[in-house]
Amino acid sequence: MSTAAVQDARKQAEALDNEDSIAFVRDEFNIPTKAQIASSRLADSHPAALPASEDDSKCIYLCGNSLGVQPKRTVTRLNQYLTTWATQGVQGHFKPLEESPLPTWLDADAKAAELIAPVVGANVSEVAVMQTLTANIHLLMSAFYRPDINGRHKIILENKAFPSDHFAVETQIRHHGLSTEKSMVLIESSSKDNIISTEEVLSVISAHADTTTLLLLPGIQYYTGQLLDIPAITAFAHKHGIFVIWDLAHAVGNVPLYLHDWGVDAAAWCSYKYLNGGPGCIGGLFVHTNNSVVTKEITDEKPEEGYNNRLAGWWGNDKKTRFVMANKFHPVAGAAGFQLSNPSILDITSLSASLEIFQEAGGMEALRSKSLKLTNFLEATLGQMKEEDRAHFRIITPSKPEERGAQLSLMLSDGLLDTVMKELEARGVIVDERKPNVIRVAPAPLYNTFKDCVLFVEAFSAALEVAKQHAL
């Protein structure tokens, strides 16, 4: 970047940061400093115990699409959880403590559902905080993928799905004694960057409509950062009698979702990306009210015909009858009926702590408003780079803001990736790489700044210079 361009960008960033009405939320997070991120030794105390570091010493953490930054209050809440367990023992399940922000353990899942519902645009009864993403996809498919080889048996998904989704689909197909050759349909993108147009999706649906029972797509594609048209695709699939499951790993906490209003059938997500729950934190699922009704009482004849059968466990059983220990599963209506086990309270506490911040920041619309500006600014600043640098990368994420979330994926020229990553890290910039040639840069609205974007571009320019030299 030219010096003039740099100064200009920095000035713009400063102005944008000053105008940012949710800038205060950054203080809720423990953003690693450059020294910490480079450290190979556990310090004597947690950063929270040390005097607050200057913002300048913070690293430029643009990797929240892979692992979100730790909220400060997570430390407090987990300590409170440990104290509760230590002092109450088993009573923690049912005995509330005054002035404790923590629910009883029996209520922890319900409270977490209340916190996540607005983030995904669902009624509280339509969400459950449970398990992990791929396990949830399997559990949803066990309920909603009931193929008939003589009728509807196909599952449609994208050709470059995150491998876990691919493995889940193929093993579910095989469970039913079917073959992927006949029952798995992959949507190929005609674009060299694997951007899937809505038209492409709809045309594949049309081509296989009568024999398809399920469509599984990512809300945001992990590699390109493309945001798919969830309502349009869902509606079209429904017109053709197809059930739609959305993998929202990269969408939840990133873009506003209105799963209920969009008529989404079901969805699943993980909580360690934009939800900042911690590495591998407990995930979640959504089941539309329409798909989780329970129309019979346990005392009725053939009560199992009153609900969608699913792989079940005691935690999905109607609470009213849960401790009756009767030998018949009868789910509670709603997503909660898809739970199986009592959840990890430690994990749910970590997630719930983070979700409090979403509320305080004003919800997903407020975050999206900043995110649009952030990512647009990042893109524009990348556009200010010297032409000889810009020749070595391309943004493969769609340029229309409504077709993307926070993340931009940059496809580098061959042979540059390793050096670029090394040089970025040496400058305290943390992004994510997808070999052989892509880096993913995700300014998260909760804790990143416009200044972060400028600093990224400066570092990226310098890194490219070094990488080009090495490649010669």
Add this chain to the structure above:
Amino acid sequence: MSDFASKVKVLRDGQKPEFPSSANTLEYAQSLDAQDELRHLRNEFIIPTRASLKKKALDGIIPGTQTNGTTTSTDADTPCIYFVGNSLGAQPKAVRPYLEAQLETWASIGINGHFSSLSNSPLTPWQDMAADCAAKSAAIVGAADPSEVVIMNTLTVNLHFMMASFYRPTDKRHKIILEWRPFPSDWYAFQSQIEWHGLDPEKSMVEMQPDENLYLSTEKILATIDEHAEDAALLLLPGIQYYTGQLFDIPRITKYAQERGIVVGWDLAHCAGNVELQLHDWNVDFAVWCTYKYLNGGPGSMAGAFVHERHGKVDMSSGKPVFKPRLSGWYGADKSVRFNMDKEFQPTPGAQGFQVSNPSAIDLTSLAAALSVFNKTSMKDLRSKALVLTAYTEHLLDEIVRRQPEGEEPAFKIITPRDPLQRGTQLSLLLRDGLMDTVAAALEENGVVCDKRKPNVIRVAPVPMYCRFEDVWKFMQIFEAAVRG
């Protein structure tokens, strides 16, 4: 040989040890504690105090940290009698520092925590934590090798994933053999698995009924296996029945069923960390367990599963991986290829190839801390102490009934088998009608925590890791007063 050691020997022979007439004294109880070579393990735990149990609000006070080590009689300093480790284990002291280290790691190095660990940390990098906990669990369940163990998900989900691989009904063989009162979650799992295959639970479940003492004999189990030798696909029992505390003859039942072509799985929720297990040598096909009971991982902590080595092989000889079918996800893929993002699934050999998702590093932190305490002892030593503790408990309980006035209906009946080798730590007491509320109130008033199974059963579990003979004696004074009114 000490009194304690000779009692262990007698118990391991399946016999009842003798207790002196002074058994029901504090001095005697303390004498057994003095001989207990594991008594130092209690210091590894935070036991709630009588005051802390009554706490109405968080006040930052951790039990056991306010005293200077002398015993006083104030509620704040008196540990409660925590006999409910069969439901939720006490908190190991190691959990807090481990969790602090993890929070600091996440805050300091962010995403790099997946691949790096900090040099003076008790933790491994996140991507290795599950395998590390599996390794720490191997000896506890008697795996030949850590590769037979996987730490993932929750118990019921593991049961489902295991059944997806091991319950493959055909027209001929489709039945599941189970016991009369499985933990409801297991029942719902069987019911929904059968239904998932398009079969009818009414036709595909074989329930074995106990006798009038709620005891399910091995003979009855073997006879049922014989009866269904041709149409049973799976036998799945709890190693220890949650309600009665009966410990089943895992090796014998496993062998008998497998010889007749039946796959055998075990729900070890109440066994792991409680009794000695040799899952590999017993040739068990698969097993599942939770870790928040005797393993002390914390409420809802991550579960475990065992897959026998012979089922975990990945054969690459044809160029394409050949392995036992399962519901898959990326995290079951071999570490060497996992991030290649290939569409060809090549699992890690062994149990860890059954993972689907990257696990919670936070959750694993708590479990890793809890398992570090098991590292300081052995299941053999824990079981030896537990045998004596439970025998002492049983002895004092029997004496309570003996002391009741002639002709009075016994205040309670022990519904757990009397054979020490057919039970774990827990004793289940069926109270006489009408006693439950009085007993529950008395226990609560006096800082005793047990588990209640309404309407009439209490479960008493003096776990060897952190309970003392002194606790058992004190319990009896309170319990006898309660039942005698």
